[in-house]
Amino acid sequence: MTVTEPRPGMAQPVMLAPARAASAIEPELRPLSPNEGLRIDDLNAFYGSFRALRDVTLQVRPRSVTAFIGPSGCGKSTLLRSLNRMHERVPGARVQGKVELDGVDVYGPAINPVRVRRVIGMVFQKPNPFPAMSIYDNVVAGLRLSGTRDRRVLDEAVERGLTRAALWSEVKDKLRQPGTSLSGGQQQRLCIARTIAVEPEVILMDEPCSALDPRATLRIEELITELRTAFTIVIVTHNMQQAARVSDETAFFTMDDDRAGYLVEMAPTTTLFTNPTQPLTEDYVSGRFG
Amino acid sequence: MATDATLPTRPSGAGGARLLEPPNGQERGRLRRDRLIPIVTVLATVVTIAPLIAIIAFVLVKGLPSLNGQLVANAAGNPSAPGALNAIVGSLQMVPMALLLGGGLGLLAGIYLSEFAGSRTRQLFGFLVDVLLGVPSIIAGLLVYSTLVAANGSSAFAGAVALSVVMFPVMMRATEEVLRLVPTSIREASLALGISGWRTVLSIVLRAARAGLLTGTMLAFARGFGETAPLLFTAKGSDALNIGDLSSTMSALPLFVYQYSRLPDRFFVAQAWSAAIILLAIVLAINVAVRARSINTRVE
Numbered sequence: 001m002t003v004t005e006p007r008p009g010m011a012q013p014v015m016l017a018p019a020r021a022a023s024a025i026e027p028e029l030r031p032l033s034p035n036e037g038l039r040i041d042d043l044n045a046f047y048g049s050f051r052a053l054r055d056v057t058l059q060v061r062p063r064s065v066t067a068f069i070g071p072s073g074c075g076k077s078t079l080l081r082s083l084n085r086m087h088e089r090v091p092g093a094r095v096q097g098k099v100e101l102d103g104v105d106v107y108g109p110a111i112n113p114v115r116v117r118r119v120i121g122m123v124f125q126k127p128n129p130f131p132a133m134s135i136y137d138n139v140v141a142g143l144r145l146s147g148t149r150d151r152r153v154l155d156e157a158v159e160r161g162l163t164r165a166a167l168w169s170e171v172k173d174k175l176r177q178p179g180t181s182l183s184g185g186q187q188q189r190l191c192i193a194r195t196i197a198v199e200p201e202v203i204l205m206d207e208p209c210s211a212l213d214p215r216a217t218l219r220i221e222e223l224i225t226e227l228r229t230a231f232t233i234v235i236v237t238h239n240m241q242q243a244a245r246v247s248d249e250t251a252f253f254t255m256d257d258d259r260a261g262y263l264v265e266m267a268p269t270t271t272l273f274t275n276p277t278q279p280l281t282e283d284y285v286s287g288r289f290g
Numbered sequence: 291m292a293t294d295a296t297l298p299t300r301p302s303g304a305g306g307a308r309l310l311e312p313p314n315g316q317e318r319g320r321l322r323r324d325r326l327i328p329i330v331t332v333l334a335t336v337v338t339i340a341p342l343i344a345i346i347a348f349v350l351v352k353g354l355p356s357l358n359g360q361l362v363a364n365a366a367g368n369p370s371a372p373g374a375l376n377a378i379v380g381s382l383q384m385v386p387m388a389l390l391l392g393g394g395l396g397l398l399a400g401i402y403l404s405e406f407a408g409s410r411t412r413q414l415f416g417f418l419v420d421v422l423l424g425v426p427s428i429i430a431g432l433l434v435y436s437t438l439v440a441a442n443g444s445s446a447f448a449g450a451v452a453l454s455v456v457m458f459p460v461m462m463r464a465t466e467e468v469l470r471l472v473p474t475s476i477r478e479a480s481l482a483l484g485i486s487g488w489r490t491v492l493s494i495v496l497r498a499a500r501a502g503l504l505t506g507t508m509l510a511f512a513r514g515f516g517e518t519a520p521l522l523f524t525a526k527g528s529d530a531l532n533i534g535d536l537s538s539t540m541s542a543l544p545l546f547v548y549q550y551s552r553l554p555d556r557f558f559v560a561q562a563w564s565a566a567i568i569l570l571a572i573v574l575a576i577n578v579a580v581r582a583r584s585i586n587t588r589v590e
Contacts, residue, residue: 086478128479133497146484195482
């Protein structure tokens with residue numbers, strides 16, 4: 001390794017090419033077997049009679065960061081919510097097709113959606129700590145409300161979760177204060193800690209930084225980079241620079257004339273941003289469209 | 291530059307003189323009305339508040355003289371020194387029981403409407419509950435009279451049931467409205483942690499809404515505490531101190547006020563006024579507490 005890549009910082013101009021890509025990722029990604037990671041096969045998602053997603057097929061690599069990008073309304077959030085069965089919560093919403101985690105059908109008849117969401121966690125656009133709950137109670141909410149009562153286990157989960165979410169040093173002396181008393185960026189890291197505390201395999205992030213200022217955004221992005229060794233992360237983002245900075249692979253979606261979203265192409269992030277195969281992708285990443 | 295021929299041409303600098311022109315008759319009338327309307331509305335407002343002040347003043351003047359230890363120490367049936375203890379104790383038994391019945395039911399129904407019902411069910415039931423809220427409370431008394439009382443006779447239990455019919459829709463509406471104020475994002479956050487649906491409602495949604503739920507409970511309690519009509523043919527009233535015997539008749543504060551104010555003896559009428567002070571103080575205290583709470587939460 002002769003060249004040390006600079007990290008994208010505030011002082012530097014934001015580059016489209018991910019700064020750490022060359023050092024952190026193998027240039028040639030290992031081919032995946034069909035039973036690895038999160039495999040989405042011919043997925044269609046509907047709201048009533050409106051088709052929001054059409055025939056999406058892709059595979060999310062385990063223990064890596066996959067970004068979903070595309071213009072507003074292209075269905076990337078719907079796709080994300082289909083992966084942990086949150087989509088079906090909306091009245092009239094349904095999916096067709098397959099989502100498999102490590103070869104197991106997430107929509108299988110014997111599968112309890114509650115269990116799916118424990119294994120495939122989610123972080124939302126706006127930080128949403130539980131009101132009327134302390135920082136401590138927020139972190140252990142998932143464990144406690146699923147039956148874990150052992151105080152020692154909970155204490156450990158709080159410290160581990162907050163440490164992994166890079167929040168421990170800031171809040172360790174005020175765990176009893178309400179979660180809503182933290183700043184926006186801290187609240188979002190608290191929500192990440194809460195998600196990590198139930199030990200999911202996959203973490204879905206739906207535009208996790210769109211409500212945050214650039215400093216807080218940077219903290220979350222650094223955190224995502226650290227978490228990718230332990231979790232499979234899928235992040236929806238409007239911000240192409242963000243996708244370029246944090247993700248290993250990127251999927252680009254857009255929508256048709258009938259407003260159904262579809263996958264245009266998916267590739268290693270560097271390739272997608274520097275050498276896309278589809279003209280639509282090139283237009284989008286170069287800022288000509290969207 | 292084209293000038294519009296239809297516009298009258300005036301010499302410039304006439305504006306100041308026009309400002310100084312004395313008002314004509316039409317303008318004078320308008321000015322008078324402009325001053326009058328606020329005065330009328332202020333007076334109307336004062337008149338609407340006047341009854342509250344009059345009520346408090348009247349009740350205090352009439353009731354204070356006989357408000358003494360005897361009133362709260364002895365039951366009305368005490369031969370030497372009758373009081374209103376039976377009514378106070380009766381209210382403190384029947385109203386909490388009605389809150390348990392009607393409030394509990396209202397809470398559950400409110401949870402159903404807010405968390406589980408479809409939008410059409412919610413509209414239909416919301417409408418029905420609004421109708422129930424508007425039903426005169428004497429009708430609630432009649433309903434219980436023609437069912438429970440017709441079968442088993444007057445009883446404190448029948449009184450509590452009649453009160454619960456009045457309190458149920460109050461609690462249900464309050465619950466539904468408060469729960470719907472809890473943002474969807476909070477429910478989604480809970481579900482996304484793998485917390486089950488009922489746990490989410492019980493431990494996350496209800497907890498987030500607990501301040502509002504307490505307010506609703508207090509309002510339902512105050513409503514039941516002040517009701518006379520549902521008790522007239524149900525609990526019926528009793529001069530004896532009834533503690534815990536739900537199958538017999540029982541008095542309550544509003545019932546005591548109603549019944550004793552109609553007696554010919556001036557002593558008993560004075561006692562009715564004194565009991566009214568206690569009743570008013572309790573109901574107003576609850577209402578003021580609720581308002582104070584909601585002001586505090588708004589500030590937060």
